Amino acid sequence: MSTVRIPPVLRENTGGSRSVDVAGATVTEALEDLFAKHPALRDRVTEDGALSSFINVYVNDRDVRYRDGLGTEVGPDDTIILLPAMAGGARSGR
């Protein structure tokens, strides 16, 4: 099992869980297992079956865009980090 780190804005879709243990040998398989456990996440993370372009996926500290994309292999000690952009800060200045 590898671990998927759930970003704060998506925790409402995991019942508040900050990380979820998942099965799978690749990022794609791991995410499928994640969606099986928390179906509401699928629509938040994917668009038309593909990963949303505004969510970055890291295996440990490496962006999968610079590895093998969603085919990047994951092992039991790996952490998958889903990282949507976070904008929070001061209300003003916008």
Next chain:
Amino acid sequence: MTDQPTPAVRDVDTAEAVRLASEGFRVIDVREQSEWDAGHVAGATLLSLGDVAARITEVVPDRDTPLLLHCAVGGRSARAASWLVQLGYTNVVNLKAPITQWKDRGGRWEEPVQLLTPGQQRRYSRQVLIPEVGQEGQRTLLDAKVLLIGAGGLGSPTALYLAASGVGTIGLVDDDVVDESNLQRQVLHGVDRLGMRKVDSAELTIRGLNPETTVVKHAERLGADNVERLISGYDVIVDGTDNFDTRYVLNDAAVRLRKPVVHGSIYRWDGQVTTFVPFEGPCYRCMYPTQPPAELAPACSVAGVLGVLPGIVGLMQANEVFKLLLGVGETLAGRLLMFDAMGTTFDEVRIWRDPACPACGEGAGDAPAVPASAVSA
């Protein structure tokens, strides 16, 4: 040892002393460090009266070295000279005249370049002591101009510590007024400032903390129309806004003008910090090429935020600013630091420059900016 000068010490006047110094006499200044710092004979050695007897043999091992001693007017140096004679030094003369005449008599004189005023030296002494800061670094901070986008949760701690540490100019971009719900985290402001413009409240607080810091107030919203004017005069930009539009507009302009941006964002118990140094590391668009939907960026007023979180994240931003200004250490360029206050954990991921980045990628270089709307549509 006796304090009585012995006959072996010859007193000389300034004109002769200047001549002897030019002929190779070693000049020993027995005044205190602070007197030395204000100006001293060029090439002289400082051995304060309390040190001279103990250290002279280490500094001048050869007792036949011709020595010219002086202090402010010739009293302390007369005592020191007599000690040196007793220690076996054979050729000791004492300048029996005010050292202030030295320059007027044609003597070579050094006045150290004063990077800091005595008041600045006192105020910033604790950080001037740090080797990576020193007087030069402090001077750099005093001459630096830092722009904070937002004088709210993240901007408050950043502004307070930058000002306290002597950053000379702090610009604030904020068009908001102080609201009671801000006070839980926006520590620049207080109950007596409710309804006041945040830039005005911030200026009052900063002035109370460090009157030397110049506060430049920009009571406006940062947008595509004013971003270049706002950021162009600053060395470092600190981004603490709450919406994607501003972040993309700022990023693209900062890349164009090659301004480093220290990025901070917060959400409930979580914070993120990184530093974007144009063309040296990734930019915001390298990380997130596509602008996310607004629901991923709920403001603190909607999502809530722990009061200390902007404090922690804002101070990490301030730390990045200091390293950028001083040119020391390793910044977060190329790394995104994530802080989870609930678990008190720090994680980081690497972020890379994207060769295809529309803002800073190959071909984008010095090209005109891509409007935010065109890229993120």
